[in-house]
Amino acid sequence: MADMFRGRVLWFGIAPSPEMRRELRNRRLAVTILAGAPAADQLVAACGAVFSFDASNIGPGSALARELAPALVDHGLRIEILATGDGVLGRAQKALGEVTRTRDVHARTAPEPHELPERLARHEPGPHPNTRLEIQLAGNREPISDHDIPLFQRAFYDCRKIVLSELGGGRSRARVFSVHATLENSVAGAWPQPFFVKLDSTDRIVKEAENYRSFAPFVPFGLRPSVHGCFLGATRGLLVGDFADKSEPLWDQVRRNVASLAISSLFETTLGGWREQAYAIDPVKGSVAVALEQANFCVPSQIKKSYLEYARTQDVRVTPDQLWTRIGALDQIYRKAPMHGDLHGENVRVRNGNAILIDFASVASGPLTADLAALETWFAFELPPEETRDEYENPKWRTVVDRLYAPASFLHPPDPSDPTSSYCWMVSAVRQIRRLGIAVQSCSSEYEAAVAVSLLRRCMWDDGCTADRFRRAHGYVVASRLIADLQNENGPPS
Incomplete structure (x- = not known):
């Protein structure tokens, strides 16, 4: 799958003003107005989502945001909560509950027309998630949960198939795999060297990625993984790096x-x-x-x-x-x-x-x-x-x-x-x-x-x-x- 630009903004609730639409267009961002869950092709093409509130839609709008926000973040989107005034924002935040504490969810009152488009344009959602990715597990292992699948689709966006072999050992709730991938449309070939993947809570994945940046330079090259990417969702994250093949x-x-x-x-x-x-x-x-x-x-x-x-x-x-x-x-x-x-x-x-x-x-x-x-x-x-x-x-x-x-x-x-x-x-x-x-x-x-x-x-x-x-x-x-x-x-x- 090609690494295509994700330039769509999913918009829920009160429609954007003409001035904000202009600022979005100036940044190559296309708005899709929605009243319910996005289609798969809309979701994978999006870089962000906006839930816009006034006093009239706090109840239904917050219910929709509670339902959709985790999946949107799992797919790499930045979420903006907009309100027409501070009172509306306070009521919306109370109705939204845990959503406001989810990573990549940001709330603000009546921003200038350019502010929100600029933040969305600077957000890096990563490549299109590959919804056609075939995920196989070697051996009789627990399947990958539905809410973790988008993380794999983002990490292996350029693959046709991946085969996961689970590695054991630790006492944490993390799951660690070696991954054999089959690339799609690669000029170099179909079967790269295997990867390792660690699936854990978002906070722990962020911490481990920071540890790699700080401490890996002191470990000889080849005696530790080179990290290729860190893919974060609402509650879980994925760390991808090289795996020591034939070890x-x-x-x-x-x-x-x-x-x-x-x-x-x-x-x-x-x-x-x-x-x-x-x-x-x-x-x-x-x-x-x-x-x-x-x-x-x-x-x-x-x-x-x-x-x-x-x-x-x-x-x-x-x-x-x-x-x-x-x-x-x-x-x-x-x-x-x-x-x-x-x-x-x-x-x-x-x-x-x-x-x-x-x-x-x-x-x-x-x-x-x-x-x-x-x-x-x-x-x-x-x-x-x-x-x-x-x-x-x-x-x-x-x-x-x-x-x-x-x-x-x-x-x-x-x-x-x-x-x-x-x-x-x-x-x-x-x-x-x-x-x-x-x-x-x-x-x-x-x-x-x-x-x-x-x-x-x-x-x-x-x-x-x-x-x-x-x-x-x-x-x-x-x-x-x-x-x-x-x-x-x-x-x-x-």
Whole structure:
């Protein structure tokens, strides 16, 4: 589909004045007067919509705007709410409710004839949404919702078909896909390299796009996506970038016990540019836990108290608030640098030994040890897909984890695993990352504290399967043991 100019303005309510029509024509904008929902061809050709009120049409006009506004914004339109006076505008805004708080909705009273046309002309709605786009999902996955389809039609306006393969891993409500597209009328060919697509709330997509702009230049080219576009709707947004073709999740390599090269690549090369920034400034004095709370890595108030029931069976009776008070009082020194903030085995892809990031949603400034601790605990406490989901306790796994996370294992890495153990892969990954964590910490308690916070962070969710909840509950127990050890070692803050 050609990237055609979207020069139509959909007008609802009181008709525009002759002066405003002239100003619209001067900017190559054509007005279409409507009393109801626009036709598909009118919608995709439009750059904006105007709902114009006087005292006579507040009721029906606001009802129509409430019905149409989300879909108009999903298609890239800017919406203008016009009123003949301040009193009319106040009544209209009250009747419109949530519409006035929707992105790209703007309200004003009796503007000069040129003002509104100029704003609409400067708005960039993007290319015509491709309403003929064929969207297929690989595997038995949840379909794309109707109100998200216009975002895909805007992002892949020049394609005949896209095939979405959903990627897993994180705890957010975002959906992440690899996308194989078939282009329409491309001079280069039909099948470009695959894309990645992230579908999430508008605010989170905006934040992640900003993170890419700020932090991606510090990650080597080819080891992170190049973002092609950000397509925002009323409540949801779409981020589109390059996908690492012929790659696999780091999680798959870890479970095959062949991830050593990729883990080294991740921290030394892919994240190396971020981590080097820690040495451009002086170390920070304070609690690692407090720093991670400020980075929104762990929110203590969201730690689920449901895990206390299991903790009591392990002679742990301390509450989340008590644990956080204790770890937050530690007197520590740490170096600060950009951290990924949600590092796990599914948002790192591996190709030819190179680790490739595909998620920048949670990047923030934090302790240098945070990403190491987050990844280590994810590997140790995440439920592998091949293990049963409906059995609560797993004594064999618990025995291995208790050895790996004994307080003494933070003085030096834990001993190697029996090579015949079914959890040999987990021990290998934890030992490799633990060595890095101990090596880069700025005080003897830093890495142990970062691990304890990472385990408490996992307890912010309790909506997983039975086996997953057991692992998180035992993580709470392990975190309490580590915090008790840190408190004994650190003593009261000076």
